[in-house]
Every structure is written in C-alpha cells, then in structure tokens.
Amino acid sequence: MGRIHPTAIVAKGAVIADDVEIGAYSIIGEHVTIGAGTIIGPHCVIDGHTTIGENNHFYRFCSIGGIPQDKKYAGESTRLEIGDGNTIREYVTINTGTVQDVGVTRVGDDNWIMAYVHIAHDCQVGNHTIIANSVQLAGHIHIGDWAILGGLSAVHQFVRIGAHAMVGGTSSVRQDIPPYVIGTGDPFRPSGINAEGLKRRGFTPASIKCIKDAYRLLYRRQLTVEQALEQIHQLGQDQEQRAAVQLFTTFLAQSNRGIVRP
The missing domain is CATH 2.160.10.10 (Hexapeptide repeat proteins)
Incomplete structure (x- = not known):
C-alpha cells in the first residue's frame, strides 16, 4: 500500500x-x-x-x-x-x-x-x-469537453452544455448552451463564440470563421432552429471545418430543453 x-x-x-x-x-x-x-x-x-x-x-x-x-x-x-x-x-x-x-x-x-x-x-x-x-x-446535466463554467453559476437539471462553451460567473443556466458559445447572465444569454479558447486549442482561422457563421445563422438571422440547421449544414470547405460544424449541428438536433437565446 x-x-x-x-x-x-x-x-x-x-x-x-x-x-x-x-x-x-x-x-x-x-x-x-x-x-x-x-x-x-x-x-x-x-x-x-x-x-x-x-x-x-x-x-x-x-x-x-x-x-x-x-x-x-x-x-x-x-x-x-x-x-x-x-x-x-x-x-x-x-x-x-x-x-x-x-x-x-x-x-x-x-x-x-x-x-x-x-x-x-x-x-x-x-x-x-x-x-x-x-x-x-x-x-x-451533460458538460462537453473543454467547457468552462464561471464561479457561483448554477445549472438546471437536464441541461446540456456543449464542448468549448464558456459560462460567465454568477450565471443561471436553464436551457442548453450549444458548443463554442460564450455568454453570461441570469438567465444566461449568449454573446458570441469562444474564439480565443478555440485558437488556444489549435482551431484554424477558417474553422473559427465557420463556427462564427453558424452562430450568426442561429442567433442573428431571425431563423428558427430548423431553418438555421438547413443553412449551417452547408458550411465548411474541408474535413476539419465540417467536423467543427457537425459538432454544432448534432448538438442542436439533440436538444430537448431548447437552446439559450439572446
């Protein structure tokens, strides 16, 4: 011993x-x-x-x-x-x-x-x-790889937080947070993607741009999730970019509680 x-x-x-x-x-x-x-x-x-x-x-x-x-x-x-x-x-x-x-x-x-x-x-x-x-x-609760949760935050039961997401301190999370998304608040509100974290983990600029485009389609184009998914599926010019986007789309398709909104 x-x-x-x-x-x-x-x-x-x-x-x-x-x-x-x-x-x-x-x-x-x-x-x-x-x-x-x-x-x-x-x-x-x-x-x-x-x-x-x-x-x-x-x-x-x-x-x-x-x-x-x-x-x-x-x-x-x-x-x-x-x-x-x-x-x-x-x-x-x-x-x-x-x-x-x-x-x-x-x-x-x-x-x-x-x-x-x-x-x-x-x-x-x-x-x-x-x-x-x-x-x-x-x-x-399901927490994806590389996610970061800030201090004093509380997460509701059955919520899923996607890989590479970042939750600011003292947040209250009541719905699913897609991969890569960053934000804060009570309730949590998304404000963009975790671009700096992705750079540190070796994501290429082109892949980060694809993720930003996916975020804009989901949150900035006044589309339903289903409409956004149709367009997000078309993003990505190479295998790495498509894999980055697929992580996003798979999460959205499996969300049961609904996703956080601005």
Missing part, C-alpha cells in the same frame, strides 16, 4: 493501488477502487460504488460517491466513475447516479474542479473542463 496516514480508515473491500496517498482522517468505503498516483487529502470521504482512475488529486474535505440527493432513490447500487488526472479542490461533492437515468455519474479526464462545486447524480462531465468555485450542477 502507498502512504496511508494511520488515522485514515480504509475498508477491507477497497481496491487501492500501491502508490496511492491517503491523508489524515480520510475514510475510504468498501466498494471504492482508486488508481495509481492518486492523492486523497485529509478529511475526505470516498464511498459508494466509486471507481477513481490514475493521478487524481482530491484536496481536503471532499465528499465523493455519496448517495443521490433524489427522493426517488431507494438504495439501488448505482455508481460514480472518475477518470484520470483530475484536480478536485476543497469541499467538492460528487454523488452517484440513479436508476431513473443511466445509473452512473461520470467525470472524465484532466478536469479542474474548484472548491465547493457540487456535481449531482447522473451528471456526465467530459474532459479538460474548468468548473470554478461554487458552481452547482443539478442532476442529469
């Missing part, structure tokens, strides 16, 4: 990689699996049917794998899965899933989850996201 503080409590059934560090007074439940290189800070509780990958860092006072805050929950064996390389700061809470959804809450790889964040049951968080201090995610 790795460095486990003598005051930590690790249940007999837990599966802990040899080099895992577990801090003082932390508690690890019997159905928990923790991968190599992961650090559990002091005063953390990790329980439930929880699988944690490699090289994660949980800071002090995290509560991971607790039962869902859902009155329909009746003790079913639902799960939490956390990938690799995540930074999870102080007082973060992440709950397991429910049988009313897929039964598992998931957090991907290389996410930066800041203090006091709550990730409720059945949320599906992608990779490389930044979720700032005190963001509150209700149940069944």
Whole structure:
C-alpha cells in the first residue's frame, strides 16, 4: 500500500493501488477502487460504488460517491466513475447516479474542479473542463469537453452544455448552451463564440470563421432552429471545418430543453 496516514480508515473491500496517498482522517468505503498516483487529502470521504482512475488529486474535505440527493432513490447500487488526472479542490461533492437515468455519474479526464462545486447524480462531465468555485450542477446535466463554467453559476437539471462553451460567473443556466458559445447572465444569454479558447486549442482561422457563421445563422438571422440547421449544414470547405460544424449541428438536433437565446 502507498502512504496511508494511520488515522485514515480504509475498508477491507477497497481496491487501492500501491502508490496511492491517503491523508489524515480520510475514510475510504468498501466498494471504492482508486488508481495509481492518486492523492486523497485529509478529511475526505470516498464511498459508494466509486471507481477513481490514475493521478487524481482530491484536496481536503471532499465528499465523493455519496448517495443521490433524489427522493426517488431507494438504495439501488448505482455508481460514480472518475477518470484520470483530475484536480478536485476543497469541499467538492460528487454523488452517484440513479436508476431513473443511466445509473452512473461520470467525470472524465484532466478536469479542474474548484472548491465547493457540487456535481449531482447522473451528471456526465467530459474532459479538460474548468468548473470554478461554487458552481452547482443539478442532476442529469451533460458538460462537453473543454467547457468552462464561471464561479457561483448554477445549472438546471437536464441541461446540456456543449464542448468549448464558456459560462460567465454568477450565471443561471436553464436551457442548453450549444458548443463554442460564450455568454453570461441570469438567465444566461449568449454573446458570441469562444474564439480565443478555440485558437488556444489549435482551431484554424477558417474553422473559427465557420463556427462564427453558424452562430450568426442561429442567433442573428431571425431563423428558427430548423431553418438555421438547413443553412449551417452547408458550411465548411474541408474535413476539419465540417467536423467543427457537425459538432454544432448534432448538438442542436439533440436538444430537448431548447437552446439559450439572446
């Protein structure tokens, strides 16, 4: 076993990689699996049917794998899965899933989850996201890769936030935010695309222009979503541009709550 503080409590059934560090007074439940290189800070509780990958860092006072805050929950064996390389700061809470959804809450790889964040049951968080201090995610929310959520924002249950989107601090998000879109407010209102973020991630100027054109068709031409989709499908001159546009169109076609509006 790795460095486990003598005051930590690790249940007999837990599966802990040899080099895992577990801090003082932390508690690890019997159905928990923790991968190599992961650090559990002091005063953390990790329980439930929880699988944690490699090289994660949980800071002090995290509560991971607790039962869902859902009155329909009746003790079913639902799960939490956390990938690799995540930074999870102080007082973060992440709950397991429910049988009313897929039964598992998931957090991907290389996410930066800041203090006091709550990730409720059945949320599906992608990779490389930044979720700032005190963001509150209700149940069944989907967050795409590279999305950024500003501090003190709250997201309504079943909302989907697309890849590369950026939510300004103290926002209230009640409908789906398409990929690439940036904005803020209560309620959240879109104001453009995350062009700077796309540049940093290697999107070409031509691909960014296609995304801007798609945004204008959706939000600036007074078209219905269906009318906008017909024209957006025609954008893109090469494979990279078409892939960028397809991420946008696929999201719109799958939106159930409706999309945010200016």
